[in-house]
Amino acid sequence: MKKLLSVVFLLIPGLVMASEGGVPLDKALVDLHNMESLKNGAKSFATYCMGCHSADYMRYNRIGRDLGMTPAEVDGLITTRSESGDKTKSGQLMKIAMQPEYAKQAFGTKVPDLTVIARARGADYLYTYLRTFYIDDSRPSGMNNIAFKDVAMPHVLWELQGLQKANFKDEKDAEGNDHKVFENMEIVVPGKMSPKEYDKFVGDLVNFLVYLGEPVQTERKSMGKWVLLFLAIFGVIAYLLKKEYWKDVH
Numbered sequence: 145m146k147k148l149l150s151v152v153f154l155l156i157p158g159l160v161m162a163s164e165g166g167v168p169l170d171k172a173l174v175d176l177h178n179m180e181s182l183k184n185g186a187k188s189f190a191t192y193c194m195g196c197h198s199a200d201y202m203r204y205n206r207i208g209r210d211l212g213m214t215p216a217e218v219d220g221l222i223t224t225r226s227e228s229g230d231k232t233k234s235g236q237l238m239k240i241a242m243q244p245e246y247a248k249q250a251f252g253t254k255v256p257d258l259t260v261i262a263r264a265r266g267a268d269y270l271y272t273y274l275r276t277f278y279i280d281d282s283r284p285s286g287m288n289n290i291a292f293k294d295v296a297m298p299h300v301l302w303e304l305q306g307l308q309k310a311n312f313k314d315e316k317d318a319e320g321n322d323h324k325v326f327e328n329m330e331i332v333v334p335g336k337m338s339p340k341e342y343d344k345f346v347g348d349l350v351n352f353l354v355y356l357g358e359p360v361q362t363e364r365k366s367m368g369k370w371v372l373l374f375l376a377i378f379g380v381i382a383y384l385l386k387k388e389y390w391k392d393v394h
Contacts, residue, residue, distance in 0.1 A: 167290050167326060172271035172350045176362050182211050185352025188345065190221040192300055193258060196247065199238035201259040202356055208234065210359055251296045252284075263357040267350050274301065274346045278310035278329060290326055305342045306335030 175181060186207055189199075208218035215234070224232045224241050232239075247255040262270060273291040277299035280288035285298040290310060299305075308331050312324040337345060358364075 169268040172267040184348040307333040
């Protein structure tokens with residue numbers, strides 16, 4: 145029961161975020177058996193996310209082992225160095241150089257660790273969030289987000305996606321009050337990637353974040369089938385034993 149409650153509590157933040165935003169979430173195609181997608185996501189995470197976000201509960205060499213990466217590929221994920229100037233070793237945790245104090249000063253809020261962000265928010269939320277930044281001159285960064293209103297994070301992937309504006313339409317709610325409802329996005333400045341290419345890029349990144357939150361989940365699910373089969377067979381045997389032991393009583 146305690147384990148069940150823990151899972152429920154992990155899911156609640158993502159459900160709350162989705163309901164508060166009131167925006168339908170796009171479906172993320174998560175496939176943890178797609179090693180190529182996971183490798184691409186790992187490289188994107190190291191290149192674009194780890195300037196600000198850490199993954200304090202994961203080690204580089206664990207990723208390399210799970211995803212079948214070569215030592216050179218694992219070494220390519222590492223960008224941080226110690227105070228002495230030595231490059232971080234693959235057996236160390238995926239920490240970053242940026243200090244929390246500087247992050248709060250620069251962004252006005254603490255920058256979250258991303259190890260379990262997919263479990264906390266959900267893959268669909270992350271997939272929607274990373275694709276729905278739009279121009280908003282009222283924000284300090286000049287950008288806002290459909291899935292996360294008034295987000296502090298700048299759109300670090302804008303060169304890949306380009307810049308887009310959000311189109312809203314006026315609607316009346318059940319009480320007759322006017323309010324704006326998101327309708328669609330419109331590309332203003334094209335990025336280096338086409339929309340289809342960018343969607344795949346984000347999909348690979350989200351796929352990796354899902355893996356990052358629970359690296360053993362594919363093994364767990366595979367083992368779970370055998371556990372259920374064992375319980376089914378054991379249940380039959382237990383029932384037959386029960387009938388044999390109690391036949392004289394009845």
